[in-house]
Amino acid sequence: xxxxxxxxxxGGAGAGKTTLAVRAAxxxxxxxxxxxxxxxxxxxxxxxxxxxVVLQRFLRALGVRDEAVPDDVDECAALFRSRxxxxxxxxLLDAAADEAQVRPLLPGAPTCAVLVxxxxxxxxxEGARLVDLDGFGAEESVELLRRVAGRQRIDSDPGAVLxxxxxxxxxxxxxxxxxxxxxxxxxxxxxxxxxxxxxxxRRLDLLAAGHLDVRAxxxxxxxxLGPRAAAAFALLGLLDAADFGVRAVARLLGIAPAEAEDVVxxxxxxxxxxxxxRGAAGRSSFCFHGLVRLYARELAGAEQGALA
Numbered sequence: 001x002x003x004x005x006x007x008x009x010x011g012g013a014g015a016g017k018t019t020l021a022v023r024a025a026x027x028x029x030x031x032x033x034x035x036x037x038x039x040x041x042x043x044x045x046x047x048x049x050x051x052x053v054v055l056q057r058f059l060r061a062l063g064v065r066d067e068a069v070p071d072d073v074d075e076c077a078a079l080f081r082s083r084x085x086x087x088x089x090x091x092l093l094d095a096a097a098d099e100a101q102v103r104p105l106l107p108g109a110p111t112c113a114v115l116v117x118x119x120x121x122x123x124x125x126e127g128a129r130l131v132d133l134d135g136f137g138a139e140e141s142v143e144l145l146r147r148v149a150g151r152q153r154i155d156s157d158p159g160a161v162l163x164x165x166x167x168x169x170x171x172x173x174x175x176x177x178x179x180x181x182x183x184x185x186x187x188x189x190x191x192x193x194x195x196x197x198x199x200x201x202r203r204l205d206l207l208a209a210g211h212l213d214v215r216a217x218x219x220x221x222x223x224x225l226g227p228r229a230a231a232a233f234a235l236l237g238l239l240d241a242a243d244f245g246v247r248a249v250a251r252l253l254g255i256a257p258a259e260a261e262d263v264v265x266x267x268x269x270x271x272x273x274x275x276x277x278r279g280a281a282g283r284s285s286f287c288f289h290g291l292v293r294l295y296a297r298e299l300a301g302a303e304q305g306a307l308a
Contacts, residue, residue, distance in 0.1 A: 034112075180209040264286060
């Protein structure tokens with residue numbers, strides 16, 4: 001087929017999508033002598049970037065003069081496909097909102113390859129190979145802590161390190177931040193840091209370092225929700241159950257099961273709710289990642305405080 005190879009990497013906030021895509025691009029760069037084009041598809045506030053803006057930047061990078069760059073997205077897309085034809089280009093599209101944003105940015109040549117990252121599963125992206133990222137296992141979490149904070153310091157207290165990894169929920173972003181925070185204190189005590197991180201009331205505050213921030217990353221997903229799903233997300237965080245079904249969501253929100261199913265689907269799509277499994281009756285159950293639950297409870301507490 002006369003289409004580029006497309007790999008779409010999806011995963012929740014902090015799952016390591018961008019890191020994986022950038023490292024993969026570096027490994028295969030020599031196979032694409034025509035160059036690389038890289039675009040982040042969300043702005044600083046998390047809003048989707050207009051494909052026209054990205055296409056215009058791509059065309060200028062490919063040597064098109066400013067006065068020859070169209071102001072229409074369809075014309076830009078056609079010119080981009082023409083300019084990329086016959087070239088071996090590697091295109092990295094980071095933080096895509098949806099398939100509609102990505103499609104105009106695809107080259108038309110099979111000599112090109114495209115890496116896309118998104119929090120959503122881009123199942124409607126024709127011809128794409130879908131890769132879904134889960135969290136780390138315990139060994140991967142410990143290894144990342146070693147790389148960030150130093151093997152000697154991390155291996156000095158294996159029990160404390162495993163506690164830190166569990167508090168992070170083995171989320172790559174959280175584990176990296178925990179390693180950075182510990183590395184910043186050369187005189188720091190690993191067991192003491194593990195105890196501080198075990199305190200759920202302070203955990204999200206501790207999981208921030210510079211521009212890396214678990215709470216801010218989750219906030220981007222939360223702000224993509226509609227009003228009903230956003231309200232449901234905060235309330236569901238208050239549930240003590242390890243997992244729950246659609247009927248429990250309906251009872252909590254006081255809505256019909258069909259409406260509750262729509263809410264749950266929106267939360268799953270936003271990667272703020274995980275599918276826990278399927279029961280004997282064939283009904284799915286759902287659960288929160290530990291850090292996502294803490295974030296939801298914070299929101300619920302803030303809303304209750306505002307109403308007091």
